[in-house]
Amino acid sequence: MVFRTFAWFTYFWIYLLAIQPTLLKVNRLAKSGKIDEHDRLTNQTAKKWAHSLVHLAGVTVEIRGEENIPAEGPVLFVSNHQGNFDIPILIGYISKPKAFIAKIELLKIPFIRTWMTHLKCVFMDRSDIRQSLKVINQAAAYLKEGYSMVIFPEGTRSKGDTLGEFKPGSLKLGLKAGVPIIPMAIQGSYKIMENNGFLIKPAHVKITIFEPIPTKGLTKEQAADLPDKVRNIIAEGLLR
Numbered sequence: 001m002v003f004r005t006f007a008w009f010t011y012f013w014i015y016l017l018a019i020q021p022t023l024l025k026v027n028r029l030a031k032s033g034k035i036d037e038h039d040r041l042t043n044q045t046a047k048k049w050a051h052s053l054v055h056l057a058g059v060t061v062e063i064r065g066e067e068n069i070p071a072e073g074p075v076l077f078v079s080n081h082q083g084n085f086d087i088p089i090l091i092g093y094i095s096k097p098k099a100f101i102a103k104i105e106l107l108k109i110p111f112i113r114t115w116m117t118h119l120k121c122v123f124m125d126r127s128d129i130r131q132s133l134k135v136i137n138q139a140a141a142y143l144k145e146g147y148s149m150v151i152f153p154e155g156t157r158s159k160g161d162t163l164g165e166f167k168p169g170s171l172k173l174g175l176k177a178g179v180p181i182i183p184m185a186i187q188g189s190y191k192i193m194e195n196n197g198f199l200i201k202p203a204h205v206k207i208t209i210f211e212p213i214p215t216k217g218l219t220k221e222q223a224a225d226l227p228d229k230v231r232n233i234i235a236e237g238l239l240r
Contacts, residue, residue, distance in 0.1 A: 001199040008056055008200050015049055016111045023111070026118055042118045043097040051092030054085065058202030059192055061093045065209035069096050069182060074148045075212065076174040078230050079184040080163050080238065081152035085192045089205060090150060090184075098148045101139055101173075103156075120147045126155055126167075136173050143177035153227070159194040161187075163235050166227045175223055180212035183230050185237030208237045 022045050029038035054061065069075065077098060079086070087100060099120040107113045107123050116123075120142045124135045139149050153170035154163070174181045184207060191203035210233050218226070 001196060001201050004058065005200040008053070011056055012053065015052070019045060019049065020111075023114065030118065038118070039097070042115070046091050046115060046119060049092075050088035053088045054092050057085070057192055057200050059085065059089070060202075060204045061089055062204065062206045063093060063209070064206065065211075066094065068209050068211045069094070070180065070212060073179070074143050074146050074177070075180045075182045076143065076171075076177070077148065077150040077182045077184055078171065078174075078234070079150060079152055080186055080234050081154050081157050082161075082186055082188070082190040083157055083159065083192055083194045085189045085205070086152070086157075086186055089186070089189060089207070093207070094209075096148055098150050099139075099142065101135065101149060101151045120149075136169075136176070139173055140176040143173070143179050149173070153231070157190070157194065159190050161190075161238065163231070163238060166231050171227050171230060174215045175218070175226070178216045180214055181226070181230060182212050183210040183233040183237070184208065185210075185234045185240075187238060208240065210234075210237065 022041070026038060026042055026045075029041065075096070077090070079090070087102075090098065097119075099122070100116070102116065102121050102123050104123045104125040106116065122135045122139050122142070125131045143149055151170060151173060153166035155167045155170075156164070158164055171181065187206040187208075188203055189205045191201065192205070193200055195201075213226070213230065215226070
């Protein structure tokens with residue numbers, strides 16, 4: 001495990017340095033307003049890199065229910081969060097381009113923050129309510145612009161099989177933007193790192209994608225029940 005972990009982190013940084021010319025091109029495309037070309041190159045690069053990171057870790061990924069993801073239009077993916085590999089797995093193995101509502105600490109990692117910003121990720125400080133509201137509004141704006149987003153309503157990694165409580169208001173994003181919510185259940189990703197003292201170990205990860213839940217035209221009661229409804233779907237998925 002020690003050798004695999006060392007090799008993985010070495011590859012992680014070498015790959016990031018190797019794609020710097022691509023990042024420069026992405027920056028130029030953004031500045032020149034070539035949005036479609038910018039988004040295509042950004043997502044292709046991120047997907048390839050994330051897929052290679054998961055493969056190098058010796059992880060196998062099983063996707064069930066990808067046919068439930070609409071081919072057109074943005075969606076809000078809502079998932080449980082077991083480990084650090086959840087983000088590269090979702091980027092690398094689910095075809096629909098997506099951004100993340102991520103913890104603000106990721107802004108401290110050079111290169112990563114730049115790529116995530118180009119993907120339209122937003123960074124939330126959960127200790128700052130005012131900043132969190134601004135982030136939710138920005139994420140809703142991105143959804144309305146056509147970018148799909150991923151949110152982990154537990155707010156932190158469970159580091160195991162348990163499903164934590166959803167943070168209050170975590171699904172208001174989907175209601176604000178009026179986009180379908182796609183519940184997802186991730187099983188086994190904590191076994192890659194969190195179960196091994198943060199050394200990397202091969203594991204098998206299952207991702208179950210459930211049918212979309214519409215958010216338009218809901219009554220107040222239906223909107224209030226939405227977090228429990230989504231959480232129950234994910235909880236049942238973790239038992240399969």
